[in-house]
Amino acid sequence: MVKYAAAQSDRLTATFAALADPTRRAILARLSSGERSVTELAEPFDMSLPAVSKHLKVLQRAGLIARGRDAQWRPCRLQAGPLKDVDDWVERYRRHWEESFDRLDAYLDKLKKERKYGRDQ
Amino acid sequence: MVKYAAAQSDRLTATFAALADPTRRAILARLSSGERSVTELAEPFDMSLPAVSKHLKVLQRAGLIARGRDAQWRPCRLQAGPLKDVDDWVERYRRHWEESFDRLDAYLDKLKKERKYGRDQ
Numbered sequence: 004m005v006k007y008a009a010a011q012s013d014r015l016t017a018t019f020a021a022l023a024d025p026t027r028r029a030i031l032a033r034l035s036s037g038e039r040s041v042t043e044l045a046e047p048f049d050m051s052l053p054a055v056s057k058h059l060k061v062l063q064r065a066g067l068i069a070r071g072r073d074a075q076w077r078p079c080r081l082q083a084g085p086l087k088d089v090d091d092w093v094e095r096y097r098r099h100w101e102e103s104f105d106r107l108d109a110y111l112d113k114l115k116k117e118r119k120y121g122r123d124q
Numbered sequence: 125m126v127k128y129a130a131a132q133s134d135r136l137t138a139t140f141a142a143l144a145d146p147t148r149r150a151i152l153a154r155l156s157s158g159e160r161s162v163t164e165l166a167e168p169f170d171m172s173l174p175a176v177s178k179h180l181k182v183l184q185r186a187g188l189i190a191r192g193r194d195a196q197w198r199p200c201r202l203q204a205g206p207l208k209d210v211d212d213w214v215e216r217y218r219r220h221w222e223e224s225f226d227r228l229d230a231y232l233d234k235l236k237k238e239r240k241y242g243r244d245q
Binding site: 013015016017019022023024028031032035081083086087092093094095099100102 | 133134136137138140141143144145146149152153156202203204205207208210211213214215216217218220221223224
């Protein structure tokens with residue numbers, strides 16, 4: 004169980020590290036509408052094919068994408084499993100941001116009431 | 125608008141980079157039950173105070189924690205705003221992992237039916 008938790012923590016670390024790059028997140032966003040070749044993925048970026056391939060390798064090691072087996076084309080496709088782990092992890096903190104929005108709401112209500120009270124004087 | 129999107133993307137990058145470390149995630153988990161001093165945060169880790177302080181600085185720069193103003197104690201507290209941004213970002217991929225679980229369900233149903241059919245022969 005401890006071993007499982009450690010492996011899962013390593014996986015989360017690899018996932019977060021892979022997501023800590025705007026180009027890699029843009030690649031995932033493009034793959035979200037279907038599989039793409041490396042050349043297609045490189046198109047919108049001002050980047051060489053080897054630079055894009057490097058990003059793809061990081062995403063692949065983190066299990067966020069898989070490559071097809073066709074030697075000619077090897078299309079990339081999104082694998083959402085690690086993203087579900089991110090969702091499960093962040094979910095635990097939901098009450099914190101909901102609480103802070105509740106506090107903001109309460110503060111704005113108070114301001115509104117004070118303004119109304121000021122006008123009624 | 126483009127400027128806003130770029131700033132938000134930089135913020136997400138900083139957040140993901142800060143989360144790509146098991147010690148920093150453990151610190152956030154501890155702060156999730158209330159504010160703590162640096163010494164209290166360092167306790168469960170086999171780590172020097174300066175090493176913990178370094179992690180706290182990364183978390184603080186990413187806006188994930190804030191430090192109190194009391195010069196003696198300066199307790200750390202969780203700030204959940206950037207975690208909400210992570211939740212909003214990952215949410216867009218929800219249908220992908222739900223689809224893959226649906227496919228797994230369908231496959232398991234098929235296996236179960238085949239087993240049942242085999243037994244009935």
